[in-house]
Amino acid sequence: MGKLPVVSGKDVCNALQKIGYSIDHQTGSHIILRMENPPHRRLTVPNHKEIAKGTVRAIIRQAGLTVEEFVNLI
Secondary structure (H helix, E strand, O other): OOOOOOOOHHHHHHHHHOOOEEEEEEEOOEEEEEEOOOOOOEEEEEOOOOOOHHHHHHHHHHHOOOHHHHHHHO
16 A cells, blocks of 8 residues: 555645546535546545545545555646
8 A cells, every 4th residue: 555645635636637527516615526427426525735644545445546546646
């Protein structure tokens, strides 16, 4: 398992947009991303300056990526 860098909510959103996610809407400090192609997954990303490592790992898992793939997208 790779080492996660410290990332912000915007960093996560930009990385996920490279693989087909787009910003659907924002509610408060949480950005909702939606996959443009099937299976149309929805992900919630907190729009914070620094996201906890456990939260980043959960988002990576929900997106169907490995830590290495995610780090390469950043």
